[in-house]
Each structure stands twice: as structure tokens, then as C-alpha cells.
Amino acid sequence: MGANIGTSVTNTIVAIGQMGDGDQLERAFAGATVHDMFNFLSVAVLLPVEVITGYLYHLTKAMVKNASTEKGDKWEGPVKVLVAPIGSKIIIANKDIIKAIAQNKGSCDEGDGFYPMNCTEDSYSGCGKSFGLISCDKKSGDCPAFFQSDASAKDDKVSGGVVFFISIVILFTCLAGLVTVLQKMLLGMSSRIVYKATNINGYLAIVIGAGITMVVQSSSITTSTLTPLVGMGALRLEQMLPLTLGANIGTTMTAILSALVTEGTGSLQVALAHLFFNLTGIAIWYPLPFMRNVPLEAARKLGRTTRIWRGFPFLYIAVMFFLIPLLLLGLSSLFEDGSKGFTVLGSFLTIILGLGILYVMYWCRYKEGREKCSSCMAEREKKRVIMKELPDDMIYLKEHMKRLIEHTGLPIVEEEDAEAGKEIDEGDSDEVEA
Numbered sequence: 535m536g537a538n539i540g541t542s543v544t545n546t547i548v549a550i551g552q553m554g555d556g557d558q559l560e561r562a563f564a565g566a567t568v569h570d571m572f573n574f575l576s577v578a579v580l581l582p583v584e585v586i587t588g589y590l591y592h593l594t595k596a597m598v599k600n601a602s603t604e605k606g607d608k609w610e611g612p613v614k615v616l617v618a619p620i621g622s623k624i625i626i627a628n629k630d631i632i633k634a635i636a637q638n639k640g641s642c643d644e645g646d647g648f649y650p651m652n653c654t655e656d657s658y659s660g661c662g663k664s665f666g667l668i669s670c671d672k673k674s675g676d677c678p679a680f681f682q683s684d685a686s687a688k689d690d691k692v693s694g695g696v697v698f699f700i701s702i703v704i705l706f707t708c709l710a711g712l713v714t715v716l717q718k719m720l721l722g723m724s725s726r727i728v729y730k731a732t733n734i735n736g737y738l739a740i741v742i743g744a745g746i747t748m749v750v751q752s753s754s755i756t757t758s759t760l761t762p763l764v765g766m767g768a769l770r771l772e773q774m775l776p777l778t779l780g781a782n783i784g785t786t787m788t789a790i791l792s793a794l795v796t797e798g799t800g801s802l803q804v805a806l807a808h809l810f811f812n813l814t815g816i817a818i819w820y821p822l823p824f825m826r827n828v829p830l831e832a833a834r835k836l837g838r839t840t841r842i843w844r845g846f847p848f849l850y851i852a853v854m855f856f857l858i859p860l861l862l863l864g865l866s867s868l869f870e871d872g873s874k875g876f877t878v879l880g881s882f883l884t885i886i887l888g889l890g891i892l893y894v895m896y897w898c899r900y901k902e903g904r905e906k907c908s909s910c911m912a913e914r915e916k917k918r919v920i921m922k923e924l925p926d927d928m929i930y931l932k933e934h935m936k937r938l939i940e941h942t943g944l945p946i947v948e949e950e951d952a953e954a955g956k957e958i959d960e961g962d963s964d965e966v967e968a
Contacts, residue, residue: 624678
């Protein structure tokens with residue numbers, strides 16, 4: 535459930551690429567957040583159901599009861615085939631550390647099984663098949679650019695941070711290029727032709743979205759490509775929703791294919807739980823028109839908010855994908871620590887958080903909270919526009935004043951100051967001569 539929510543941040547970031555045009559930003563942000571709204575609403579309904587009944591757990595457990603899987607080769611999509619060789623030259627993550635941490639059998643700390651490394655040379659065999667955070671290519675034996683044979687945990691963490699920063703820069707560059715290319719492709723096309731090309735049955739759109747995502751093996755690629763089309767008006771929000779739902783189904787096929795070539799049934803059960811979470815969510819929110827309008831209207835409201843303040847997408851991403859997850863992660867860690875003190879503290883903070891949420895809901899509904907928030911964002915947008923236009927306004931003002939002075943014949947202040955300074959200098963020189 536958390537992975538479903540997290541993966542929707544990519545196309546929300548893509549929508550920011552259309553920040554320059556208010557109309558496009560409104561449509562693009564609505565098109566991106568319709569994915570978020572579906573995931574949030576589905577989790578809000580199915581998480582309590584799962585906690586109370588174990589619906590997904592028992593359903594998938596029954597499905598894999600007599601199943602058997604064997605270890606084999608994984609199927610790789612076309613995007614991974616093209617990108618993986620380039621990525622392996624830069625950095626390769628050591629999956630053994632991830633598995634060890636998940637099983638509580640090790641960590642990234644020095645002397646905890648992975649550090650220090652004992653490499654005789656920069657190669658897969660030269661390190662005795664034992665690596666830290668950064669590994670080497672098992673097939674070719676070559677090591678990536680950021681690999682260090684004598685690296686400490688701190689060195690590898692720094693390398694990972696540098697690669698993360700570079701990837702963010704490349705991501706935003708590609709997003710800007712994607713929007714530009716799509717705009718040029720659609721330039722001059724009749725809106726009627728585009729409307730006919732995208733006006734397909736919703737259930738067929740789900741199938742198409744699932745098919746495309748199964749091929750590229752990433753729902754983020756599918757939704758991120760469609761988001762700029764919504765922003766430019768080539769794709770309606772009503773069509774974006776079923777395509778997004780199809781992408782959610784398609785991305786589960788990747789996990790199922792991987793689970794089928796993995797020993798044990800645990801991974802297959804998790805993959806099926808992912809699939810049935812999305813299928814159940816679609817069954818709840820899509821078939822009935824009035825239920826379908828819930829995520830659509832929520833996305834439209836978020837899109838309209840960008841009209842009030844263009845900086846809202848940044849606030850939305852920071853709160854929904856960073857602040858809230860970190861807050862919930864912190865609270866859950868207090869309960870998992872095993873200490874009575876931390877459990878009591880976690881319970882106390884949970885009560886405070888619940889009361890805070892109730893107060894915010896009361897404030898928004900009965901204390902004109904929405905109007906106050908809208909007014910605050912409108913003021914911020916007004917200041918942003920003023921600061922953006924200030925240089926042009928100053929140039930215009932100076933030119934206008936210059937024309938006004940020329941028309942009235944009044945002396946320019948700078949010339950008066952220069953003449954006054956000249957007279958003072960001449961007076962000083964006369965006093966010196968005297």
C-alpha cells in the first residue's frame with residue numbers, strides 16, 4: 535500500500551515541469567494527483583479492512599497454498615535492457631545488504647559483516663564476492679565508477695548521495711525535455727483529432743494502461759508520459775484516471791513475473807496482495823459514476839489550488855510524500871522498540887496527533903480555515919508575481935520618468951547633483967589658492 539502511494543510522486547514531479555503556464559499547470563497537476571487520490575482513498579478504505587479481517591492476507595495465502603516456484607532467469611523489460619548497462623558503469627547497489635537488513639542479520643555499520651572490505655583488486659572476484667553498499671557486476675566482473683576497493687561505510691554513503699543528486703538533476707532535465715518534445719509534437723494538431731484519438735471506453739483504457747505498463751515494467755513511466763498530455767489539453771482528466779488504474783495493474787505483473795522465478799511462495803503472495811489491492815480499489819472507486827467522481831473532484835480541487843498559488847505543488851509533495859510518511863514512521867518505530875516508555879510515548883503522541891487532525895478538520899469547516907488558507911496562498915502568489923515583475927516595472931518606470939522630465943523641461947536629478955558637486959569642487963579649489 536505504501537509503495538503504491540510512493541510511486542505516484544514521480545508524475546506529480548512531472549507536473550511541476552509545466553509551471554510556466556498557469557492553465558497547463560492546473561490541468562497537469564490535476565492529472566498527476568488523480569493517481570495520488572485513488573491510492574490514498576484505496577488505502578484509507580482497505581488498510582482498516584486488512585487490519586481487522588486480514589482480507590488480502592487470507593485471500594493470497596489460499597491462492598499460493600499449493601503453488602510451487604523455482605529459481606530461474608528474470609524477464610527484463612525494454613527500458614531496463616537499455617538503461618541497466620549504462621547504470622552498471624556508474625554504480626551498482628549491493629542487494630545482499632538490503633536482504634541482511636530486512637532479515638535483521640546485518641547493517642551498514644563498520645564491522646557488522648560488510649565492512650571493512652578485503653579487496654585485492656577492483657573486480658568481482660578480487661573482492662571475494664563480498665562487498666559493502668556498492669557492488670561489482672557479477673557477469674562481467676567489472677566494477678562501477680563509484681566503487682572503491684578500500685571504501686568505508688561513510689565513503690560509500692557519500693558516493694550514494696552524489697549519485698542521488700546527479701540522478702535528480704538528470705530527472706528534471708529529462709522532464710523538461712519530455713514536456714518540450716510533446717508540445718512540439720502536438721503543435722498545430724487539431725483539438726478535434728486529439729479528442730477523438732483519446733476518447734475511448736474507460737475499461738478499454740484500463741486494459742491499454744495495463745498493457746503498456748507490462749511492457750515498460752514501470753507505472754511511473756506510463757503516468758509520467760501521460761501527465762504532460764493532460765496539461766496540454768490533449769488528454770482529459772476522465773481518460774487519465776482509467777489509464778492510471780491500468781498502469782497500477784500492469785506494474786503488479788512485474789512483481790508476479792519476478793516471484794514466479796524465485797524460490798518459495800512468500801514473494802508470490804506479496805505480489806498477489808499488490809495485485810488484489812489494486813483490483814479491489816478499482817472495484818470500489820471506478821464502476822459507479824458517483825464513486826468515480828470522488829478522486830476526480832479531489833484532483834480537480836488540487837489543480838485549481840495551483841491557480842491560487844503556484845508554489846502549492848512543492849508544499850503538497852513535501853507534506854504528502856515526506857513529512858507525513860516520516861511522522862508515521864517515527865510513531866511506528868516507538869511501538870516497535872519494545873520499551874514500555876517508548877510505547878507510552880508513542881500512545882501519547884498518537885492521541886495528540888489524532889486530536890490535532892480533528893481540530894484541523896473542525897477549523898477548516900467551522901472556523902473559516904479554508905478561506906484563511908486560500909487567502910494566505912493568494913497573498914504568497916501576489917508577492918511572487920510582484921517580485922517576478924519588479925525588474926520590468928522598474929525599467930518601465932525609469933523610462934516613463936525620463937519621458938516626463940523631457941516633456942516638462944525639468945532638470946534631471948543626476949545632472950543637478952553633478953553640477954552641484956562641480957561647484958563645490960571649484961569652491962574648494964579657490965579656497966586652497968587663497
